[in-house]
Amino acid sequence: MYRYSEFDDAFVRARVAEFRDQVNRRINGSLTEEEFKPLRLKNGLYLQLHAYMLRVAIPYGTLDSRQMHQLAHIAEVWDKGYGHFTTRQNIQFNWPKLADVPDMLEALADVSMHAIQTSGNCIRNVTADHFAGAADDEIEDPRPTAELLRQWSTDHPEFQYLPRKFKIAVSGSPNDRAVTRAHDIGIRAVRGKGDETGYEILVGGGLGRTPMIGKVIRSFLPKDDLLPYMEAILRVYNLSGRRDNKYKARIKILVHETGLDELKDQIETEFTARRRVFPGVNQRLLESLNAHFAPPEFVDAESSEYELRRTRDPLFRTWCDTNLNRHRDPNLAIVTISLKPVAGTPGDATADQMRTIADLAKSFAHDEIRVSHEQNIILPHVPKAFLPRIHDRLKRSGLATANIGLISDIIACPGMDYCALATARSIPIAQEISQRFDELRLERKIGPLKIKISGCINACGHHHVGHIGILGLDRAGVENYQITLGGDATETAAIGKRPGPGFSAEELIPALERLLDAYLTIRLSGNETFLQCYRRLGDQPFKTALYPDSARKAA
Amino acid sequence: MNRIVRDDGFHPDDLEHGEFLTLERLEAGVEAPVLLQLEPDADPSDLPRHFAWISGIRIHFPNFTDGRGFSLAARLRQLGYGGRLGAFGHLIADQYSQARRSGFDEVVINELMAARQPESQWLAKSGWRQRSYQAHILRSA
């Protein structure tokens, strides 16, 4: 894990002091609300529907037990005893008071954490594959690159007042678990001709009102060129991105309106000039950062206890089959702890649950914790021998839900239960879906399925890339839910298509039941996933299931 | 009356009555060193051949949330402009550090802003050199 240098520590503490001063200056009138707003957003502070909300960065999703304990502490002292893990590897506290926020930031600084650039029109918290350093398909650990970008982008003087927010994701594996294709910049580790690693750079991806899949702007960027290349992209965007319409201000629109080739020329020109400033910098820094992320020393623990429990305990077996991923070391497993209990709020964890997770990580899992964009928690390095004990403890804390990748493992943004921008609620929809399909006992039969729900067109719930996406809208003062089908967030990324009109909250669950019934009937076998089936047959059979009346009329 | 903010605090604006030319006027040809005013959408790529004729440049910030001026300043410095460079328009004390680190020498504010955000609030940002990740990266490599 990355350990703060003296510089990092002094920086975040100075930043806390600066924010404390800004809060005071807002209260005494030196700063207007208009001026204060971007400053508080850059420090993670929103004003939401019912209260302020503090969004804390978990850079590239990596935490240790000490930090998780501190999040639990913050939740109890300044919030209502829980936190909400988001789709961008952040945690949100929903109920802070303005005057307490500097103290919360101070508590974060005590454990080398911060809320810097988790919001606002700047480069946001850099995200990465949540299996980094553990996955068996990894070309390289994406976290040193992400940390380099964190440092470079933090309070970058040129890029604090961009036309709009700017999101960067890094993946080190051919299997894309970081949704790099839906980010303003996606960075993927690739091998060059001589087997050296470099980056593939994607630009202009993003969801929101105009969803777009990122385009390759450089198929191989030598590692040493990363920072000057990033500066070149950001400078061109900062100077030329649209500022007249906030829905057209993301870089994806600039790419679209300027054309990829023309934009690429502008970026390359800027890059040539920027490159002179960074001779050999990336390479040397990355080498020193690599040392921070060296894997722990894995021990060859006896795993007979694991095998034995598997044969005897069906609950344990089911959990293992659903919630474990292959680790690069065969003696270990990657454990995903589900924050999606039946009828629960996706991504929420109580302070006690956070402590349980922290203690498990410390005792059994090399003190490493990850947060995924799918709103779950991951223990990346677990010796198999410890799995039975971990499962027992998770069960006692309501954390042993065996549903990863299944229908109830839903991504849902806070929606109108909390978010000031929302047009409808998303949490109750997620709760109803998980409850209903649990009652029907259909979850396992349906198999891999990603449902993603957003409470407005901003698409924080990634609905466009859900196999089934749900978008909550306000139709003449009533909540209405639009469905999209066939979206995909991985390396085969696709934007889902809308099969027809939306549904009221009451109509939505029955419509989903019809949809999934149809899938179960028409799939080739139990092995054909919903997405594969949709890709094979197109949307017609699913349309018929969703809109039986209009299908009948047409017949 | 405008104030010029520098690392050591407020100063009267010595250029308050200076004549600032637009980029178009400069390109039409001048006979003595002039002051130049740039809008944030200016393209400075042709400017280096005029550098000898420029005694000072001010970049306009129409609104403090419009960050183009920061990149424009950095680009001017990258092109080799070594002369006096100021930011004017709507900037707040909290942007002083970014302005300095982007290549500005000074920020010009009006009387209202100077009253609402007095000198002490700008002086509080004068330590901008100590806390720059970008400088730290270049140093540590």
Next chain:
Amino acid sequence: MARRFTPKIITTNDLLEGDVIYLTADGSWTRRFSDAKLFLEQAEAEAALARIETRQDIHVGAYLADAETGIDGRPQPVHFREQFRATGPSNYFHGKQAETGDVQVQ
């Protein structure tokens, strides 16, 4: 044709607490929707809004929201967004519903 003016209340968020507040008839602030002043005249509502908008030291982002008179003769929200703001989130018993006893009509 100009749209007919529908009754409004004035609401905003408290600067320090961050929670939802409403303007009352005597010019003070309340945390209950039902205690808010109901404006029946557009000009009066807009003048009141303009007056309180200058008080940035108290609140953030004041606006007019539709309201109607309930059977108890007191104002109640029309749109579901205002209903949630007046009561709190639906997934936990937090916010106004826990603090003022105003419960969700759903």
